[in-house]
Amino acid sequence: LAKTTQPISMDSYEGQEVNITCSHNNIATNDYITWYQQFPSQGPRFIIQGYKTKVTNEVASLFIPADRKSSTLSLPRVSLSDTAVYYCLAPRNQGGKLIFGQGTELSVKP
Amino acid sequence: DAGVTQSPTHLIKTRGQQVTLRCSPKSGHDTVSWYQQALGQGPQFIFQYYEEEERQRGNFPDRFSGHQFPNYSSELNVNALLLGDSALYLCASSEPGTASSYEQYFGPGTRLTVT
Numbered sequence: 493l494a495k496t497t498q499p500i501s502m503d504s505y506e507g508q509e510v511n512i513t514c515s516h517n518n519i520a521t522n523d524y525i526t527w528y529q530q531f532p533s534q535g536p537r538f539i540i541q542g543y544k545t546k547v548t549n550e551v552a553s554l555f556i557p558a559d560r561k562s563s564t565l566s567l568p569r570v571s572l573s574d575t576a577v578y579y580c581l582a583p584r585n586q587g588g589k590l591i592f593g594q595g596t597e598l599s600v601k602p
Numbered sequence: 603d604a605g606v607t608q609s610p611t612h613l614i615k616t617r618g619q620q621v622t623l624r625c626s627p628k629s630g631h632d633t634v635s636w637y638q639q640a641l642g643q644g645p646q647f648i649f650q651y652y653e654e655e656e657r658q659r660g661n662f663p664d665r666f667s668g669h670q671f672p673n674y675s676s677e678l679n680v681n682a683l684l685l686g687d688s689a690l691y692l693c694a695s696s697e698p699g700t701a702s703s704y705e706q707y708f709g710p711g712t713r714l715t716v717t
Contacts, residue, residue, distance in 0.1 A: 534711070535709050536692075541705065588633065
């Protein structure tokens with residue numbers, strides 16, 4: 493099971509781009525990298541998932557280098573409502589068993 | 603289209619008691635997973651139900667049990683409650699044929715406090 497490492501916390505200001513990097517050195521060939529977002533008192537919400545290179549959706553972009561040992565979640569022009577905990581998961585396919593770490597607590601200030 | 607719903611929202615129990623938490627998956631979803639989230643920690647996988655059977659189980663004692671009904675809704679039961687069982691209990695569902703998918707839809711959770 494790929495262990496992930498990400499910063500415990502990050503601070504940003506409204507309108508800035510935020511990049512959260514996750515390390516997953518022992519990721520397996522068939523592992524996907526998945527990111528979830530969790531607001532206080534709510535369940536996690538799937539943001540984005542990728543295997544290699546770059547994936548973009550309406551919420552974020554995910555950059556994965558060729559060696560796949562790390563990935564970067566990019567949030568463009570954050571607002572106060574992006575204050576949340578962001579989890580990086582690189583689960584070996586275990587039939588839908590999601591393994592969460594401690595996540596990165598992002599605080600966006602005005 | 604209702605998302606994942608859970609009941610009750612909050613619950614206070616005493617050590618040694620038993621509790622049942624309920625979950626209705628998102629419409630069209632057939633797989634339900636349960637997670638426990640202690641304060642300041644990420645969610646921890648308890649078990650997953652598919653076709654009314656437990657498919658996978660995390661590292662939780664037998665005091666934690668579950669059930670899935672024909673309409674895909676699910677219950678989580680915890681017996682002989684301990685103070686350490688105080689946590690947010692999350693239910694997540696996924697689409698048919700994607701039981702191994704990483705994209706799961708989570709409910710708002712049930713906050714259980716054991717005193």
